[in-house]
Amino acid sequence: MANNKQKRFLLTEDEIPTHWYNIQADMVNKPMPPLNPATKEPLKPEDLYPIFSEELSRQELNMTDAWIEIPEEVREYYKYYRSTPLVRAYGLEKALGTPAHIYFKNESVSPIGSHKINSALAQAYYCKKEGVTNITTETGAGQWGAALSYAAKVFGLEAAVYQVKISYEQKPYRRSIMQTFGAQVTPSPSMSTRAGKDILTKTPNHQGSLGTAISEAIELARTTPNCKYTLGSVLSHVTLHQTVIGLEAEKQMAMAGEYPDIVIGCFGGGSNFGGIAFPFMRHNILEGKKTRFIAAEPASCPKLTKGKFMYDFGDEAGYTPLLPMFSLGHKFAPANIHAGGLRYHGAGVIVSQLLKDNLMEAVDIKQLDTFKAGCLFAQSEGIIPAPESCHAIAATINEALKCKESGEEKVILFNLSGHGLIDMASYDQYLAGNLVNYELSDEEITQSIEKN
Amino acid sequence: MANNKQKRFLLTEDEIPTHWYNIQADMVNKPMPPLNPATKEPLKPEDLYPIFSEELSRQELNMTDAWIEIPEEVREYYKYYRSTPLVRAYGLEKALGTPAHIYFKNESVSPIGSHKINSALAQAYYCKKEGVTNITTETGAGQWGAALSYAAKVFGLEAAVYQVKISYEQKPYRRSIMQTFGAQVTPSPSMSTRAGKDILTKTPNHQGSLGTAISEAIELARTTPNCKYTLGSVLSHVTLHQTVIGLEAEKQMAMAGEYPDIVIGCFGGGSNFGGIAFPFMRHNILEGKKTRFIAAEPASCPKLTKGKFMYDFGDEAGYTPLLPMFSLGHKFAPANIHAGGLRYHGAGVIVSQLLKDNLMEAVDIKQLDTFKAGCLFAQSEGIIPAPESCHAIAATINEALKCKESGEEKVILFNLSGHGLIDMASYDQYLAGNLVNYELSDEEITQSIEKN
Numbered sequence: 001m002a003n004n005k006q007k008r009f010l011l012t013e014d015e016i017p018t019h020w021y022n023i024q025a026d027m028v029n030k031p032m033p034p035l036n037p038a039t040k041e042p043l044k045p046e047d048l049y050p051i052f053s054e055e056l057s058r059q060e061l062n063m064t065d066a067w068i069e070i071p072e073e074v075r076e077y078y079k080y081y082r083s084t085p086l087v088r089a090y091g092l093e094k095a096l097g098t099p100a101h102i103y104f105k106n107e108s109v110s111p112i113g114s115h116k117i118n119s120a121l122a123q124a125y126y127c128k129k130e131g132v133t134n135i136t137t138e139t140g141a142g143q144w145g146a147a148l149s150y151a152a153k154v155f156g157l158e159a160a161v162y163q164v165k166i167s168y169e170q171k172p173y174r175r176s177i178m179q180t181f182g183a184q185v186t187p188s189p190s191m192s193t194r195a196g197k198d199i200l201t202k203t204p205n206h207q208g209s210l211g212t213a214i215s216e217a218i219e220l221a222r223t224t225p226n227c228k229y230t231l232g233s234v235l236s237h238v239t240l241h242q243t244v245i246g247l248e249a250e251k252q253m254a255m256a257g258e259y260p261d262i263v264i265g266c267f268g269g270g271s272n273f274g275g276i277a278f279p280f281m282r283h284n285i286l287e288g289k290k291t292r293f294i295a296a297e298p299a300s301c302p303k304l305t306k307g308k309f310m311y312d313f314g315d316e317a318g319y320t321p322l323l324p325m326f327s328l329g330h331k332f333a334p335a336n337i338h339a340g341g342l343r344y345h346g347a348g349v350i351v352s353q354l355l356k357d358n359l360m361e362a363v364d365i366k367q368l369d370t371f372k373a374g375c376l377f378a379q380s381e382g383i384i385p386a387p388e389s390c391h392a393i394a395a396t397i398n399e400a401l402k403c404k405e406s407g408e409e410k411v412i413l414f415n416l417s418g419h420g421l422i423d424m425a426s427y428d429q430y431l432a433g434n435l436v437n438y439e440l441s442d443e444e445i446t447q448s449i450e451k452n
Numbered sequence: 453m454a455n456n457k458q459k460r461f462l463l464t465e466d467e468i469p470t471h472w473y474n475i476q477a478d479m480v481n482k483p484m485p486p487l488n489p490a491t492k493e494p495l496k497p498e499d500l501y502p503i504f505s506e507e508l509s510r511q512e513l514n515m516t517d518a519w520i521e522i523p524e525e526v527r528e529y530y531k532y533y534r535s536t537p538l539v540r541a542y543g544l545e546k547a548l549g550t551p552a553h554i555y556f557k558n559e560s561v562s563p564i565g566s567h568k569i570n571s572a573l574a575q576a577y578y579c580k581k582e583g584v585t586n587i588t589t590e591t592g593a594g595q596w597g598a599a600l601s602y603a604a605k606v607f608g609l610e611a612a613v614y615q616v617k618i619s620y621e622q623k624p625y626r627r628s629i630m631q632t633f634g635a636q637v638t639p640s641p642s643m644s645t646r647a648g649k650d651i652l653t654k655t656p657n658h659q660g661s662l663g664t665a666i667s668e669a670i671e672l673a674r675t676t677p678n679c680k681y682t683l684g685s686v687l688s689h690v691t692l693h694q695t696v697i698g699l700e701a702e703k704q705m706a707m708a709g710e711y712p713d714i715v716i717g718c719f720g721g722g723s724n725f726g727g728i729a730f731p732f733m734r735h736n737i738l739e740g741k742k743t744r745f746i747a748a749e750p751a752s753c754p755k756l757t758k759g760k761f762m763y764d765f766g767d768e769a770g771y772t773p774l775l776p777m778f779s780l781g782h783k784f785a786p787a788n789i790h791a792g793g794l795r796y797h798g799a800g801v802i803v804s805q806l807l808k809d810n811l812m813e814a815v816d817i818k819q820l821d822t823f824k825a826g827c828l829f830a831q832s833e834g835i836i837p838a839p840e841s842c843h844a845i846a847a848t849i850n851e852a853l854k855c856k857e858s859g860e861e862k863v864i865l866f867n868l869s870g871h872g873l874i875d876m877a878s879y880d881q882y883l884a885g886n887l888v889n890y891e892l893s894d895e896e897i898t899q900s901i902e903k904n
Contacts, residue, residue, distance in 0.1 A: 176876040180876075421629070424632075
């Protein structure tokens with residue numbers, strides 16, 4: 001196994017992928033179809049046109065084309081920051097004393113500081129191309145909202161963002177970032193939509209959730225001319241765009257002369273996990289490779305490890321199609337953990353099917369363990385990771401420590417989905433000893449699912 | 453002039469510079485010598501040993517070696533993030549409608565988010581090598597303190613940082629970053645040193661300045677066994693380490709098939725400016741090239757444009773040697789601008805000599821113009837720049853708009869010294885219309901200088 005001690009691996013502009021990888025085409029068991037909630041009929045792309053760009057709607061349900069071309073205009077913007085570096089984490093390996101080879105894909109050096117920009121540029125581009133003038137979305141911690149705000153500016157669109165209220169308050173500077181890019185930002189739930197009003201009258205001082213913010217953004221798109229809704233994760237087309245991460249990593253791992261035994265991503269709706277995992281999973285499906293894929297989710301929001309596979313809404317108000325997914329129920333109110341981007345009740349339909357078919361694994365991580373992992377990573381690699389990314393780091397550390405016990409030189413690759421520089425208030429709380437773990441009892445989970 | 457529309461230019465690990473460039477060796481008029489304040493004798497390296505690492509002391513006064521080897525151990529750490537990208541700012545060019553070709557060196561993607569890490573790693577390394585266990589320093593906005601905290605961790609040293617109080621309060625999350633890296637952070641002026649006590653008893657509620665924080669850090673180093681002081685700018689050895697920026701940029705500009713007509717850096721103590729400028733200035737000195745070099749300083753702290761060339765102390769308490777430099781007087785109390793890293797009364801001795809000899813220029817920029825420039829850059833390039841870097845961007849925009857008027861296709865290169873993600877409170881204030889310009893009258897400047 002070659003190891004020339006090179007630390008970073010980068011691609012030239014002409015090596016940046018020209019196509020995204022659509023794993024749906026290669027899956028033996030396809031995801032079950034989303035259903036129209038009124039008719040219970042399988043969804044057709046046309047059913048999504050009122051809310052989404054038409055091209056994105058077609059990508060969402062495309063079960064046949066494994067490779068979808070990245071539009072020239074989007075690739076031109078990718079070139080400003082891609083490839084992102086693949087980095088060998090020698091510092092972390094040394095700190096752990098593990099024989100494992102740890103690599104991370106550093107999406108934190110994108111202009112807006114996370115992987116979210118990869119799909120934001122694509123979604124804004126398709127909307128612009130189809131004559132849309134206004135786009136709307138929801139955001140949790142604000143990584144997605146910041147990415148969409150910048151992408152909207154790039155393509156000359158107006159952006160309106162509903163930010164989950166608890167994150168709006170915990171991380172005020174992500175709001176400032178969105179505003180610096182020129183977006184309108186509203187804390188959710190708000191009184192500006194029926195969905196928001198319903199929730200606020202039923203539950204005053206509701207702290208918000210991604211499910212609620214999605215309802216508000218969809219309602220705004222439905223009731224505003226020439227306005228489309230965009231989503232930062234969960235949906236299959238978002239994950240499709242994020243496969244640029246894994247496709248680059250594949251080439252970069254080859255430059256390092258290695259191939260991953262384990263691929264790890266944190267898990268909110270599935271897009272950064274799928275983005276790094278699916279291009280490698282392709283080789284498991286088509287060539288029988290045996291790489292393990294681990295999704296790392298918060299113990300306080302354990303849809304993959306403790307949720308139920310069922311048809312459920314993607315949002316709190318029930319505006320979305322019914323999605324076949326692992327879910328905690330769309331009325332689930334997640335605890336106020338600092339990884340705002342992972343506070344979502346369901347998993348994407350692709351990942352849900354893959355998990356059902358044992359093509360991947362999931363682990364849940366407690367909040368204190370995520371920050372402990374984040375601090376160790378910061379001290380050994382110099383990068384302060386987003387609280388979301390800390391879940392992937394914690395899972396990586398667990399696997400690397402198993403290697404230390406067994407003496408195995410496994411190759412572990414994880415996605416550093418974003419930096420945590422806007423999350424320093426959370427680190428502050430952690431360092432001051434003010435953070436706690438939130439775990440759900442089986443009863444609480446059952447109750448939440450039964451509320452459906 | 454080749455322009456293949458490539459956006460980013462990166463070097464491979466083996467193209468990263470192996471030597472720093474010491475412009476002092478090539479200067480026809482050498483900087484005047486620093487003086488021992490007691491004897492008024494020119495300083496010898498040995499005079500600095502009680503405070504600084506011995507190797508750094510020798511580098512400081514080295515007038516003969518143009519190339520100084522970067523230690524292997526430092527280069528190994530450089531490889532984790534260097535080369536930083538050279539980026540063609542097509543977005544900004546388009547927004548301005550200028551025929552100028554604008555390039556920026558993106559130091560914001562270093563692990564700690566700015567160029568400061570380049571010297572922090574070197575300084576921590578030399579201290580470690582010489583058996584030092586504790587290092588201390590001052591920091592303004594916190595970019596340097598964050599870099600030194602991480603570098604100390606890398607080489608197994610304890611770090612104590614005095615942060616200028618106004619920045620400690622304006623930017624609490626840089627403190628958190630330093631603490632996450634394991635450093636001790638104290639707001640300055642503090643009651644922990646004689647220098648701090650003197651200032652606080654004379655001026656209660658003093659907001660602090662870099663000059664004051666330097667006094668405190670030097671005092672700590674002097675009174676603590678096995679502890680050395682380190683500095684983030686001003687001194688010649690710091691600028692030396694930063695030349696890795698310009699040396700890379702030289703190769704990267706060649707990849708782009710261009711050579712800069714104008715090189716611009718923001719100016720606090722001179723290290724990021726000198727870092728990007730000196731490797732190109734070398735060709736002016738040795739080969740008669742005609743590149744212009746512009747240092748962009750705050751209108752509220754105009755030592756280059758309105759200060760006086762004189763022997764002055766580097767700190768408020770008068771602990772440092774007397775330095776021959778453009779200065780506003782070491783008792784100068786800068787206004788509370790948000791570019792905390794530029795609130796320093798003096799300029800480095802090299803830059804001061806170069807300015808005297810008309811080998812470079814200086815411009816001053818008003819606070820509101822810097823944020824206006826920063827927002828335009830953010831919206832056109834997706835990166836939110838540090839308030840310090842906004843000074844370089846504003847100067848770049850001024851030059852690019854002159855090109856628009858004249859129709860000249862000049863090549864402009866500036867250093868994006870860091871991102872502004874920890875400075876979002878400042879952007880917030882700007883967007884809310886709460887910021888003002890601070891300008892000094894000639895009387896105020898004269899008074900400050902005469903206080904000396």
